[in-house]
Amino acid sequence: MTVLGSAVGDELARLRAENAALLAQMRHRDAELEVATRMLVARAQTMTSVIDAVTEQSIIGTDVDGVVRVWNPGAERMLGLPRADVVRRRSITEFHLPEELAEAGGGLAALVRVAQEQGSDVRDWTYVAGDGQELTVSVAVTPRTDDRGVHAGWNFVGTDMTEARATERRKDQFVSLISHELRTPLTSILGYLELVLDEPDLGEQARGYLGTVELNAQRLLRLVGDLLFTAQVDAGRFTLQPGDVDLVAVVRAAEECARVTAQCTGVEVVLDVPAGGLVVPGDAGRLGQACDNLLSNAVKFTPAGGRVTLALQAAWRTPDGTVVDAPQDGAVPVARLAVSDTGIGIPAGEQAQLFARFFRASTARRHAVPGVGLGLAITRAIATAHDGTLEVTSTEGEGTTVTITLPR
CATH class of the missing domain: 1.20.5 (Single alpha-helices involved in coiled-coils or other helix-helix interfaces)
Structure with a gap:
């Protein structure tokens, strides 16, 4: 026991x-x-x-069926409905134009299809506010997961672009209208000037006057062309005529066009190009326009006694984006054109704005250099359309180098 x-x-x-x-x-x-x-x-x-x-952007979170679960103050402000009237009561599709959804496939799937396939999507949609007002909204769509990582719905972050898009449309309409109204009479003026200048009995003094008129009419015509080009770029209507382009011939043609102006202003132009040519795929007209822009800018911003150098060479771009002079493993062939001048240069604090349309550096304004500030913006658009890059380095009072790099 x-x-x-x-x-x-x-x-x-x-x-x-x-x-x-x-x-x-x-x-x-x-x-x-x-x-x-x-x-x-x-x-x-x-x-x-x-x-x-966040009050300037609408943040709307939904479940997998599109029923609203998150409705931030930005959504309240943008769509004019309080959170209590929306959360768990309404679907995200109710705030979209039915016809717009139908064109994209219909229902919630139209809103989330790309985000479902690619992880995210950003595009313009038309939101319909509580009072019926239609808003153009840039909407970023991403999938939403719960704490276990299981798909739980969708996030819609919207930025009201109504006024911005309306401004862009008005600007494009204005540029197109003005360009058309200017180009038509300018073409007529230049045509008649050509006829008059061909008259054998025209006196030298009158010929000189008419030559000045023709020069300025051509200048206006180029400006109109630049305005139309920028409007086409903004509207996504910028197209290329592809082919094989010998950049050596393009550079030589640009130098020939700028030679008279350079000689008149006392600027020396030096060419450094390969003897055997350098061919790239692209649009010969647009690449010629880009080269003309770079060279005319360089000559224009270089005082008498200065020098402009056009250096064209074959190069290679490494996977990290560095451009080197000799082939390397993994590097792709490119052509590099550097236009360097000994001109007035650009202040360091202004160089980030150089590609903005109508921007002109303070040095250009101080020295009363003519121009409207479209050349570099146009040239970068051309380079980008060719899958190339455009880079600028400059020191105020010493000069500027603009380099365009194109695949070959």
Whole structure:
């Protein structure tokens, strides 16, 4: 009996010890769960506060069926509906034009198809506000997951572009209208000038006057062409006529066109081109326009006694984007044209704005250099259309180098 009692006592002691250990483990797990819960709550509160702090963009979160679950103050402001009237009550598709959704395939699928396939999508959609007003909104769509990583719905972040798009349309219409109204009479003026200048009995003085008129008419015609070109680029209507282009011939033609102006202003133009030619795929007319722009700019911004150098060479672009003079493993062949001048240069603080249309550096304004600030913007558009790049380095008072790099 004593032995049995002792065994029972030992077993009870063991069970008590296990029970105490399990109780301690449970309390530890409870503490860990409490900490994790607090962290999740804090994270959710932080995310909510961040979303609620955004007032200029609408942030709309939906479940997998498109029912709204998140509606931030930006959405309230943009669409004119309070959160309580929308969350769990309405679908994201109710705020879109039905015909626009139908054209894209219909329903929620039209909004999320690209994001579902590619992970994200950004495009313009027409939102319909609570009062029926239609807004052009740039909407970024991304999938939303829960804490387990399971797909839980979609996020729609919208930026109201109504006024911006209307301004762009008005600007394009204005540029196209003005360009058309200017180009037609200028073409007529130049045609009649050509006829008059061909008259053998025309006096030298009159011929000189008419030559000046023709020169300025041609200048206006080029400006109209530049305005039309920028409008085409903005509207996505800029097309190329592809072919094989010998850049050596393009550079020589640009130098020949600029030679008279350079000589008149006392600027030396130096060519450094390969003897055997350098061919790239592209549009010969557009590449010639780009080269003309770079050379005329260089000559225009270089005082008398200065020098402009056109250096064309075969090169290679490495996978990290560096351009080198000799082939390397993984490098692709490119052509590099550098137009360097010893001119007035560009202040360092203004160089980031050089490719903005109608921007003119302060040095150009101080020296009264003529121009409207379209050349570099047009040249970069041409380079980009050819899958190339355009880079500018400049030191005020010392000169500027503009380099265009094109695949070959």
